[in-house]
Amino acid sequence: MKFKIFTLLFCSVFAFGQDIQNNPKSNHGNKFEQLGTILPTPNFYRTASGAPGQGYWQNRADYDITAYLDEDKRNLRSSETITYYNNSPDDLEYLWLQLDENEHSSVKDAGFDDGSKLPKMMPSDRLKSTELPVKDNGYGVNLEKVRDVSGMPLQFVVNKTMMRIDLPKVLKKGEKFTFKIDWNYNISNRMVMGGRGGYENFPEDGNDLYTITQWYPRMCVYSDFKGWQNNQFTGRGEFALVFGDFKVSMNVPTDHIVAGTGVVKNYEQVLTSAQLNRWKQAQTSNEPIEIVTLDEAKKAEKNKSKERKIWRFEADNVRDFAWTSSRKFIWDGMKVTIPENNNQVMAMSLYPKEAYNLYRKFSTRAVAHTIKTYSEFTIPYPYPVAQSIEAANGMEYPMICFNYGRTEKDGTYSEGIKNGMIGVIIHEVGHNFFPMIINSDERQWSWMDEGLNTFVEYLTEERWDNKFPSRRGPAHTIVDYMKLPKEQLEPIMTNSENIIQFGPNAYSKPATGLNILRETIMGRELFDKAFKTYAKRWAFKHPEPADFFRTMNDASAENLDWFWRGWFYGIDPVDISIDKVTVSSPDVDAVPKSKDVSYTVEKPLQNEFTDISKIRNKNDKNITFYMDKDKETQDFYWRYDRGMEKVDQAKTYTLKNDNFENVPAKDKANLQKINAYQIDFSNKGGLVMPIILEFTFEDGSKLTDKSSAQIWRKNEQKVSKTYYFDKKLKSIQLDPMKETADIDTTNNFWGEIPEATSKFEVFKQKQAGSARGAANGKVNPMQAAGKK
Incomplete structure (x- = not known):
């Protein structure tokens, strides 16, 4: 769903959403530790690599539905036959279904109340006396019959937006159960009551535009990771649904145009001959062709036929079915070829005349662009249809979505409306991939569909x-959200119902994080391969967050647990500061003074304290120590540790260091040009990120460098890095392209580079390694005693 207006149960395993640290008081060893037990344990169904396991399974549901749209009463009457397949290893005693239309009921909704305060202003039509007890407003699902295929009634219980059917016998692995439900409900005015489905009335011509969504009792997901996903529908967390085949017929007024999930099987019966000919032309056209024209739509608005007709749809291997119906619709379409699988897709748009000048020009083209681009980054679009419906809001379903984009009455439009319309079309059409195909649990994790999409x-x-x-x-667009006080934030890994800043949390922050991974941390080639691997592995399956995190690691050879921990499980922002710049120059003549080096004597390395094991071993007459019986092993140190060799440990010894020599004269001039710049950074925000620097020199030239986030692994609060340049620095800019979402850029610039305040010795090294006898800064006692 395109988040526009909204401004809320952590996961069942509390730890899943928390940034559990090994040692919160330490300055290291937390942010770069593995996610470990935060993630669920890999098993037979889901592997440690993030791929489905050998035992992966998922259940299935097929639907055969008839619907009657009563335009006068604004009521929908329907009947469905559901065949449910138990592919799980479990015996099922009951089935759970969703009754999402109960969201609109005043007495059957989920009951997730929000607090309220006295208003400063209120429209008069909303001001009325509080009714206690609450009265039934007449909305929600009215169940007429629930029975098996033989017509016998089934026992069922409705709990708010959920319905449990108690099976007459246990449904075992490999078995299926078929049952029927008849129901009806009053269609709500979605422009007044909100929600995703309903009708919109156009007072100027007296017509309605219907978006029929979440309209049928539909199966909940039963999975290996949760069992039944029967969390109540509050209007926020969206849907967890099973795949299946649909046959749906809609009985509507004869002048209505209907679009829905899947393909129409009886165009010859529902279109005029002229419209049918245009439909056939559109199937081979590379430009949008009007199948129902503007003139035809305007005429239908005025005539309002009372006759009826039936549209028949079929859709294979989809998780849901939605449709729309109105006599106001103009309809255009064109063919799109998906290069990756050569799939021939009909990209189509339906819209009222109020949107004509925008939708006719852009909508179908945006649909085509979207499915082709998403196919490149994920998997090839597999369905035969992709449709955009102008309905003044944004919401998605398989092969069909509802968007906004109307012009002024004179046909003009603002650039903001144009870009907003294109953005929402791309977003909602894109939902065909996330979560309609890569079918995550939206009721639990909004970010897995909204954020990825x-x-x-x-x-x-x-x-x-x-x-x-x-x-x-x-990255820079998320900064204002990341700046908020922490009491107003929650991790991305938070259940949908508990999120306060829903748009930034579920949409913007995960999308921004992935873009930072792609552009700044992993690189496009590595990221794109891993992301496509995730899409391919979990197409037409039910992925969980751990499957995504593990796949991205697995397919890239990048250990990204630090990123998932910080960006998805935490609420810390990025704020890296340049605290200090220290400049030092080389002293190329200093080394000769340092050739003779003074050292103290290394003390005996034996334990200062004789532990209990050594005492017992010494007193055990059955134990003979090797060095006590083999005289050849009793060297200087055997005697030294026993006080048999005497060395003055207080004396300072001088050793000749012949590993260094003077810098050749021919090299001195160039080396003297070099300055060393130590830059001290602090991590003020808490979230680790790469350190990206742009150096500007006094001659106007520039250089850039990027240190990976792992530079913070040994001290997550402070780090220094030294650079050596043969020309003078003028300024240093941290994160010059605003790639990391740093919330405070005032500490990202250093513009007054000091002159060198110290010198460091420069030498020519004759051979690798330390000077003899000084490996640990001490003279070895054998040297001091003059013995071998």
Whole structure:
């Protein structure tokens, strides 16, 4: 869903969403530790590599649905037959279904209340006396019959937005169960009551535009990682759904145009001959062709036929079915070829005349661009249809989505509306991939569909227009959110219902994090391969967060646990500061003074304390020590440790260091030009990131350097790095391209480089290694005693 208006149970395993640290008081050993037990243990169903295991399974549900749209009463009457397949290793005593329309009921909704305060202003039509007890507003699902295939009633219980069917006998592995449900509900005015489905009324012509979504009792997911996903639907956390085949027929007014998930099987019966001919032309056209024209839509608005017709749809291997119906629709379409699998797709748009000047020009082209670009970054688009419906909001379903984008009455539009429309079309069409195909649990983890989808939306917007004003993806756009007080933040790894800043948390922050991984940490080639691997592994399956994290690590050979820990499990921001710059110059004549080096004597290395094991071994007459019986092993140190060799440990000894020599004269001039610049950094925000520097020199030239985030691994709070340049620095800029989402750029610049305040010795080394006798800064006692 495109987040526009919203401004909320942690996971069942509390630790899953927490940044568990090994030693929070330490300055190291926390941010770079493995996720370890934070992630669920790999098993027969899900591997440690992030791929589905040998025992992976998922259940399935096929639907055969009929629907009758009563436009006068704004009521939908329906009947469905569901065949549910138990592919799990478990015996199932009952089935759970979702009744999402109960969200609109005043007495059957999930009951997730929010607090309220006295208003400063309120519209008069909303001001009314509080009714206690709450009265039924007439919305929500009315169940008429629930029965098996033989017509026998089934026992069931409705708990708010969930329905449990108690099976007449246990459903075992490999078995299926078929049952039927008849129901109806009053269609809500979604422009007033909100929600994703309902009707919008157009007062000027008296017509309705229906978006029929979450409209049928549909199966919950039963999985290896949760069992039944039957968390209540509050309007926030979206959907966990199973794949299956759908046959759906809609009985609507004869002048309505219907679009839905899947393909229409009876165009000959529902279109005029002219419309059917245009449909056939569109199937081979590379430009959008109007199948239902603007003039035809305007005429239908006025006539309002009372006759009826039936549209028949089929959709294979989809997780949901949504549809739309109105006599206001203009309809255009064109063919799109997906290069990766040569799939021939019909890209189509339906829209009222109020959106004509925008949708006719851009919508279908944006649909085509989206499925082709997403196919490049994930998997080839597998379905035969992709559709964008203008319905004044944004929401997604398989092969169909609802978007906004209307013009002024004179047909003009602002650039903001144009770009917003294109962005929402890309986003909602993109949801075909996340989560319609890579089918994550939206009820639990909003970021797995919204965040991943927003990331690829950003890549697709960038391919649409190099100047497209993307609001989510670039690192600098998340800074204001990351600056918020920590009591207003929660980790990305938070259940959908508990998020306060839903848009930044579920959409922007994960999308930004992935873009930082791609552009700044991993690089495009490495990231793109790993991301495609995840999409390929989990297409038409049910991935969990650990599957994504592990796959990205596995396919790239990059240990990214530090990133997942910080960006997804934590709330710390990025704020790296340049604290100090120290300059030192070389002293190329200092080494001769240092050739003779003074050392003290190394003390005996035997333990200062005789432990219990040594005492017992010494007193055990059955133990004979090797060195006591082999005189050849009793060297100087055997005697030294026993006080048999005397060395003056207080004396200072001088050794000749012949490993260094003077720098040749021919090299001195060049070496004297070099200055050493030690830059001291501090991690004020807490979230580790690469250190990216741009150096500007006094001659105007520039150089850049990037240190990986691992530079912080031994001290997560402070680090220094020294550079050697043969020309003078003028300034240092940290994160010059704003790649890391640093929340305070005032400490990212150092513009007053001091002159050298110290010198460091420079020497020519004759051979590798330390001077003899000084490996540990001490003279060895054998040297001091003059013995061998």
